[in-house]
Structures are given as structure tokens and as C-alpha cells.
């Protein structure tokens with residue numbers, strides 16, 4: 254598999270200036286492969302996207318902190334994510350991918366390394382299987398540590414996943430809004446179903462991220478803004494935002510991170526909403542000791 258590069262080295266500086274202390278709550282690191290080889294089961298083979306590159310991007314975009322989410326290309330070996338957190342000087346936390354037989358000492362090691370959640374990935378193009386029963390076992394094990402669960406699925410799976418999401422005993426954060434079809438508009442069936450889910454389950458949060466993946470129109474993402482702004486206003490205390498750098502699998506539509514940041518003030522239109530989205534909500538979840 255040839256290695257793919259899915260990011261711009263020097264993105265545009267955004268016009269929007271995030272408030273001091275803002276958290277970019279969905280990023281990844283890849284490798285470096287020489288030190289942290291990719292999983293034999295990886296479905297893509299990215300170029301190295303190192304912690305140093307991530308921290309330079311964080312500063313360029315005007316953010317203070319990152320949440321590093323273990324990407325599927327590293328499987329359940331969280332070493333690259335942990336190494337990046339360790340290099341961040343306390344400015345990054347992480348979300349791990351773990352096996353169901355993980356024991357308490359290993360969970361405590363991950364906690365000491367800055368992990369605050371686990372991710373369950375349901376995308377068939379990224380993982381071979383997504384065993385709900387085993388995921389629930391993991392969710393029960395991590396709950397006493399005060400961690401939460403991050404779930405990545407596409408809209409066509411939502412109905413089927415509801416009982417599973419209901420059974421998770423922690424906060425659940427849905428990646429990229431459960432990937433609705435934005436072309437359906439703000440009253441489309443995918444968004445209506447997602448609103449029903451959030452209305453009925455106060456423990457379910459969402460990342461209002463992924464404009465570059467979800468918007469058929471592309472920059473400046475007017476279609477995404479029209480559909481997602483009402484959600485930020487409806488669930489102001491349950492939304493997170495992430496750039497998704499280095500944009501895995503986006504080699505054919507590599508986004509400019511500056512243009513993604515400029516979506517923020519259009520979906521969170523007041524200073525109060527921006528503070529909740531970028532500071533209050535992620536800090537409550539990832540750095541509650543400072544909150």
C-alpha cells in the first residue's frame with residue numbers, strides 16, 4: 254500500500270480567532286512509522302503526521318489544547334497516541350482503542366498517560382468487525398475511571414445502534430454527527446433521526462466536526478452550516494469541535510484547516526456558544542480537574 258498524505262503543510266491562517274484556552278477535540282497522529290509501526294490490519298497507510306507537526310498546527314490555528322483520537326491505522330496499540338500526549342506538556346489528552354480483555358493495571362497505565370476515553374469504530378471501510386457485546390464489556394470497564402466512549406458510525410446504522418448506545422453507562426460522544434447526508438437539508442431524515450437520539454438521551458454528545466467529509470458543496474461549507482448551526486443551538490452543552498487533522502482518507506479532497514476553523518463562528522454564532530463548544534464542554538470532559 255503506498256503511503257498517503259492528506260493534509261496541507263501550511264494551511265491558511267483562519268480569520269476566526271478561537272477564545273484563549275480553545276480545545277481542538279478531534280485530531281490524530283500517524284507514527285512516525287519507524288518508531289510506531291502501523292497495524293497489520295490497517296486499511297490505509299499514511300505518511301507520518303508527528304506530534305511536532307500537530308502542535309505547530311494547533312498554534313497556527315489559534316488553539317490551546319488537543320484531544321488525540323487513536324486512528325484505526327494504529328489498531329489497539331496506543332503507543333503513538335501516548336507518545337504524542339507525553340510530548341504535549343499537558344496540552345493534550347487522548348482517546349484510545351482497546352481490546353475487551355484489557356485489565357485494570359493497563360487501563361490505569363493509559364489513564365496516567367492522559368487517556369480519557371475509548372473509541373468504538375463501526376465504519377466497515379476502516380475496521381474488520383465491530384462487536385457490540387465486546388464494546389459494552391469495555392464500556393463497563395472504563396466507566397469507573399470517569400472515562401467516556403466515542404462512537405464513529407454512519408447514518409444508515411443509527412436505528413440499529415440505539416439499544417447499544419442506550420446501554421453504555423458513560424457519556425457517549427458521536428464522531429462527525431454520525432455522518433448524516435447533509436444534502437437532505439436541516440429537516441432531512443438523517444438529521445431528524447439524530448435529533449431524536451439526542452433529545453431522548455442526555456448522555457449522548459456530538460462532535461459538530463467533519464464539514465470537509467459531510468459537505469457535498471465543499472468550502473465555504475454553506476450546506477453544512479445551514480444544517481448544523483441549529484444543532485449547536487439546540488444542544489449547546491453537548492457539542493465538541495475538532496479539525497480532524499491530518500484528515501485520514503481525504504487524499505482526494507484535502508481540506509484547508511483554516512477554512513475549517515472559519516466554519517466555527519458560523520455554526521456557533523455567539524461568544525457564549527463558542528465558549529461552550531471550544532472550552533467549557535471539552536474541558537469538562539477531558540480536563541475536569543481544571544474545571
Ligand SMILES: O=C(O)/C=C(\CC(=O)C(=O)O)C(=O)O
Pocket residue numbers: 281323324325326374379405428497501502
Ligand atoms: O478519523 C476520522 O475522523 C475519520 C476517519 C478515519 C478514522 O476514523 C480512523 O482511521 O480511525 C475516516 O473517516 O476515514
